[in-house]
Amino acid sequence: MQHYNMNLTLKVWRQRNNKVKGHFETFQVKNISSEMSFLEMFDVLNEQLVAEGKDPIAFDHDCREGICGMCSMHINGRSHGPWDQTTTCQLHMREYKDGDTIVVEPWRANAFPVIRDLVVDRSSFDRIIAAGGYVSVNTGNAVDANALPIEKQKADESFAAASCIGCGACVAACPNASAMLFVSAKIAHLALLPQGDPERKVRAVNMVQQMDTEGFGSCTNIGACEAECPKGISLENIARLNREYVGAVFSGSPRG
Amino acid sequence: MALNSKIPAGPIDAKWKTYKSTCKLVNPANKRQLEIIVVGTGLAGASAAASLGEMGYKVKAFCFQDSPRRAHSIAAQGGINAAKNYQNDGDSTYRLFYDTIKGGDYRAREGNVHRLAEVSASIIDQCVAQGVPFAREYGGLLSNRSFGGTQVQRTFYAAGQTGQQLLIGAYQALERQVALGTVEMYSRHEMLEVVKIDGKARGIIARNLVTGELERHFGHAVLLCTGGYGNVFYLSTNAMGSNVTAAWKAHRQGAFFGNPCFTQIHPTCIPVSGDHQSKLTLMSESLRNDGRIWVPKKQGDNRKPTDIAEEERDYYLERRYPAFGNLVPRDVASRAAKERCDAGYGVGSSKMAVYLDFAAAIERYGKIEANKQGKGNLDKASIIALGKDVVKEKYGNLFDMYAKITGENPYEVPMRIYPAVHYTMGGLWVDYELMTTVPNLYALGEANFSDHGANRLGASALMQGLADGYFVIPYTLGNNLADDIRTKAIPTDHPAFVAAEKEVSDRINRMMNIKGKESVESFHKRLGKIMWDKCGMGRNAKGLEEAIREIQALRKEFWSNVRIPGEVKEFNPELDKAGRVADFIELGELMCKDALHREESCGGHFREESQTEDGEALRDDEKFMYVAAWEFKGESQFELHKETLDYEVVHPSARSYK
Numbered sequence: 005m006q007h008y009n010m011n012l013t014l015k016v017w018r019q020r021n022n023k024v025k026g027h028f029e030t031f032q033v034k035n036i037s038s039e040m041s042f043l044e045m046f047d048v049l050n051e052q053l054v055a056e057g058k059d060p061i062a063f064d065h066d067c068r069e070g071i072c073g074m075c076s077m078h079i080n081g082r083s084h085g086p087w088d089q090t091t092t093c094q095l096h097m098r099e100y101k102d103g104d105t106i107v108v109e110p111w112r113a114n115a116f117p118v119i120r121d122l123v124v125d126r127s128s129f130d131r132i133i134a135a136g137g138y139v140s141v142n143t144g145n146a147v148d149a150n151a152l153p154i155e156k157q158k159a160d161e162s163f164a165a166a167s168c169i170g171c172g173a174c175v176a177a178c179p180n181a182s183a184m185l186f187v188s189a190k191i192a193h194l195a196l197l198p199q200g201d202p203e204r205k206v207r208a209v210n211m212v213q214q215m216d217t218e219g220f221g222s223c224t225n226i227g228a229c230e231a232e233c234p235k236g237i238s239l240e241n242i243a244r245l246n247r248e249y250v251g252a253v254f255s256g257s258p259r260g
Numbered sequence: 261m262a263l264n265s266k267i268p269a270g271p272i273d274a275k276w277k278t279y280k281s282t283c284k285l286v287n288p289a290n291k292r293q294l295e296i297i298v299v300g301t302g303l304a305g306a307s308a309a310a311s312l313g314e315m316g317y318k319v320k321a322f323c324f325q326d327s328p329r330r331a332h333s334i335a336a337q338g339g340i341n342a343a344k345n346y347q348n349d350g351d352s353t354y355r356l357f358y359d360t361i362k363g364g365d366y367r368a369r370e371g372n373v374h375r376l377a378e379v380s381a382s383i384i385d386q387c388v389a390q391g392v393p394f395a396r397e398y399g400g401l402l403s404n405r406s407f408g409g410t411q412v413q414r415t416f417y418a419a420g421q422t423g424q425q426l427l428i429g430a431y432q433a434l435e436r437q438v439a440l441g442t443v444e445m446y447s448r449h450e451m452l453e454v455v456k457i458d459g460k461a462r463g464i465i466a467r468n469l470v471t472g473e474l475e476r477h478f479g480h481a482v483l484l485c486t487g488g489y490g491n492v493f494y495l496s497t498n499a500m501g502s503n504v505t506a507a508w509k510a511h512r513q514g515a516f517f518g519n520p521c522f523t524q525i526h527p528t529c530i531p532v533s534g535d536h537q538s539k540l541t542l543m544s545e546s547l548r549n550d551g552r553i554w555v556p557k558k559q560g561d562n563r564k565p566t567d568i569a570e571e572e573r574d575y576y577l578e579r580r581y582p583a584f585g586n587l588v589p590r591d592v593a594s595r596a597a598k599e600r601c602d603a604g605y606g607v608g609s610s611k612m613a614v615y616l617d618f619a620a621a622i623e624r625y626g627k628i629e630a631n632k633q634g635k636g637n638l639d640k641a642s643i644i645a646l647g648k649d650v651v652k653e654k655y656g657n658l659f660d661m662y663a664k665i666t667g668e669n670p671y672e673v674p675m676r677i678y679p680a681v682h683y684t685m686g687g688l689w690v691d692y693e694l695m696t697t698v699p700n701l702y703a704l705g706e707a708n709f710s711d712h713g714a715n716r717l718g719a720s721a722l723m724q725g726l727a728d729g730y731f732v733i734p735y736t737l738g739n740n741l742a743d744d745i746r747t748k749a750i751p752t753d754h755p756a757f758v759a760a761e762k763e764v765s766d767r768i769n770r771m772m773n774i775k776g777k778e779s780v781e782s783f784h785k786r787l788g789k790i791m792w793d794k795c796g797m798g799r800n801a802k803g804l805e806e807a808i809r810e811i812q813a814l815r816k817e818f819w820s821n822v823r824i825p826g827e828v829k830e831f832n833p834e835l836d837k838a839g840r841v842a843d844f845i846e847l848g849e850l851m852c853k854d855a856l857h858r859e860e861s862c863g864g865h866f867r868e869e870s871q872t873e874d875g876e877a878l879r880d881d882e883k884f885m886y887v888a889a890w891e892f893k894g895e896s897q898f899e900l901h902k903e904t905l906d907y908e909v910v911h912p913s914a915r916s917y918k
């Protein structure tokens with residue numbers, strides 16, 4: 005792999021807190037190595053800003069391995085940038101060439117208010133899970149793990165849905181800021197397993213209700229979410245959620 | 261102060277059973293009056309908070325990320341051990357216990373480790389009941405793989421995302437309790453002090469990281485589930501935010517620190533690519549099941565790996581350790597890689613890497629697959645294609661991650677790997693009940709020192725975190741709090757809270773007002789370099805003494821020249837990080853002191869002065885068969901206490917994997 009250095013222009017969203025208006029600010033960064041990750045490029049920029057006595061750009065990140073779901077950046081119009089099925093932290097600078105301009109914004113959605121710069125509040129996702137995204141089993145209640153064999157194919161499908169990292173890219177990508185892909189991934193993960201079966205109706209009803217309460221938009225089958233999801237969560241999950249939800253509502257499942 | 265580990269009397273396999281059936285209980289009405297603070301929502305914290313909430317305690321849980329689901333546990337890849345013996349390959353509670361004691365190089369407590377092995381099976385049951393989608397066989401039953409340091413298949417996994425799936429299980433259980441009102445969740449909060457009243461931990465001071473405000477929270481007991489401190493080395497496989505602050509504040513308040521120098525360097529990580537490097541990425545140990553590790557036989561061989569013929573390769577682990585081969589424990593594998601690279605056999609542009617090669621596995625799996633499909637006489641290219649599919653199913657996400665980071669395709673060329681800091685066996689000293697030396701202050705998960713001795717076996721950290729949270733603390737906490745049911749909630753205008761908050765606030769202001777020239781990041785890097793060079797994979801007295809002086813000097817510099825932009829009362833990640841780095845600097849000094857005093861090699865701690873002729877670690881059981889528990893006595897002053905380890909069941913022997 006040939007390595008090279010580049011100079012870039014960055015246009016980054018700055019917003020001190022959620023009470024003030026934000027704006028774009030332009031920065032020049034020099035000698036960025038193609039081997040760096042996108043966030044390491046931001047580290048370089050932030051070190052530069054600290055040295056100049058300015059405020060560094062706030063952005064969320066933790067694992068830098070594509071699994072914690074923190075690194076929410078909307079890059080040149082795409083959630084998590086140009087690479088398919090890749091989080092911002094796993095995007096590497098070899099994607100760019102000398103002289104490129106990169107525009108970076110936070111996730112934009114009413115249900116994800118900006119905290120500072122590129123950092124947003126995604127606690128609405130936690131509240132959706134709290135509304136029903138679990139199996140009601142207390143510690144110590146379980147039977148032997150192999151007592152209930154599960155068809156490998158179903159287990160694999162459930163795992164695929166469970167691999168959602170709760171990043172919110174699907175919401176940021178959606179013109180309606182809908183959270184359907186996220187919600188449907190959880191519904192599918194649990195509905196595909198016998199352990200999740202007893203509560204599947206009330207779960208679907210309550211999670212959807214919470215999603216509406218949080219102010220996410222409705223799903224009009226655009227499919228931008230699937231295209232931007234770093235974990236390849238499939239639109240089929242949304243179809244499943246719709247079936248689960250309709251089934252639950254028509255069978256008169258109690259809201260709880 | 262004499263250390264009392266409170267290991268119950270009786271035969272090893274009866275201790276925990278006896279404890280459980282005789283410990284004191286708290287009745288449900290009283291539980292509702294008892295408030296518990298759980299700091300951390302990784303596997304240990306989320307499982308503890310959820311379980312205690314279910315039991316009826318009033319729980320407050322804290323984490324510094326934006327959601328409890330993002331704790332560093334999410335990143336664990338390879339798997340979780342349990343003595344289920346589903347594979348009928350001779351596994352048992354005893355064998356898991358034995359492997360862990362031996363793997364830890366006889367520096368862990370027998371009583372704790374046996375309990376861990378006993379409860380391991382229940383963890384898998386619990387997780388499956390929660391809907392954790394572990395890997396399964398075609399017959400629908402759970403699948404297992406093997407991990408380093410063992411000869412049985414006892415590791416349960418969910419592709420390369422086991423930690424994620426386990427944490428999501430625990431997180432969902434936690435959110436269920438949040439919805440039920442038994443747990444109050446405080447995300448984006450950082451605990452910055454333990455509040456003690458009459459010698460007992462009775463609360464914390466936390467900083468709301470969004471507003472920067474300090475908050476006081478009361479608890480009858482405080483549980484620290486705050487993870488490990490590998491980031492003291494700057495570069496590690498830990499998440500960027502992982503830090504020692506909570507444990508260090510507890511230490512300064514009287515909690516002894518156990519075996520601080522016991523660090524695990526993981527053998528298979530993607531090598532450093534340049535100065536810009538911010539963290540290192542693990543390639544799961546499970547890869548060593550199928551990958552073969554080698555370097556060229558010739559020094560400084562610059563040919564492409566695919567051009568180096570079989571007989572010109574040195575599969576040094578298979579050569580040196582025929583019984584375990586590529587599956588030797590981590591400490592052994594890491595040192596062997598360092599030895600080859602230091603001797604000039606390393607590969608890649610930095611020459612600080614070795615190959616992890618899947619070509620043989622791809623061919624082997626391809627043949628098996630061809631036979632399964634009844635195509636015995638396929639050509640080689642088709643066999644390889646089939647084999648790649650199998651490898652993809654097993655390790656696809658790891659291979660993708662490698663490709664994204666390095667830009668190379670590991671299905672075609674061998675991975676380049678090098679050891680990196682990964683885990684800390686050391687941590688807050690706790691007794692059998694997981695209580696620190698500060699009454700009512702507990703430590704769970706990686707934050708405590710307890711179960712892995714001087715070296716942790718793969719897939720055992722997840723097991724320990726969940727064991728502590730789901731199955732140990734629910735009993736041991738009640739045993740203690742049963743005596744506390746008359747203690748009313750203490751109002752947070754109590755002088756102890758006021759004083760603790762002032763202490764925290766003063767420190768923050770002092771740091772902010774330095775207004776020096778050097779960034780927090782720069783101090784962290786400098787600390788990391790000292791630690792890696794002098795307290796890393798190989799340690800010696802001269803280097804450690806130097807490191808101690810250098811760290812003391814670095815500390816002075818930090819407190820006179822650090823530059824923290826922004827304000828206190830706002831979202832300010834640089835300030836958050838500054839506090840963490842300041843604590844890392846103090847910890848680094850203690851780690852070096854601990855490493856210096858332990859004049860033996862054991863597990864991950866390799867003192868160059870203490871090795872056999874063929875370069876293997878040389879333990880000194882006569883002098884060092886104890887846990888080093890350090891007491892904070894003031895800046896740069898630590899007093900050593902020893903907890904002698906008694907081996908009643910397993911007889912310590914030279915740990916050999918040959």
Ligand SMILES: Cc1cc2nc3c(=O)[nH]c(=O)nc-3n(C[C@H](O)[C@H](O)[C@H](O)COP(=O)(O)OP(=O)(O)OC[C@H]3O[C@@H](n4cnc5c(N)ncnc54)[C@H](O)[C@@H]3O)c2cc1C
Binds near residue numbers: 335423485
């Ligand atoms: C890349 C990687 C892969 C791994 N793979 C495996 C594996 O396959 N198998 C295995 O067994 N082990 C593995 N490990 C080890 C294992 O993941 C960890 O040891 C384990 O997850 C630690 O869990 P924990 O609950 O103790 O802490 P963490 O998961 O680290 O959680 C710490 C929690 O504490 C909070 N916290 C910390 N400080 C504060 C504070 N001051 N105030 C408020 N909150 C605070 C954090 O927000 C977080 O919620 C791996 C580790 C790494 C780095």
Ligand code: SF4
Binds near residue numbers: 172
């Ligand atoms: S569905 Fe995909 S994009 Fe949406 S939160 Fe989950 S992982 Fe992120």
Ligand code: FES
Binds near residue numbers: 067
């Ligand atoms: S930082 Fe964790 S997914 Fe990007």
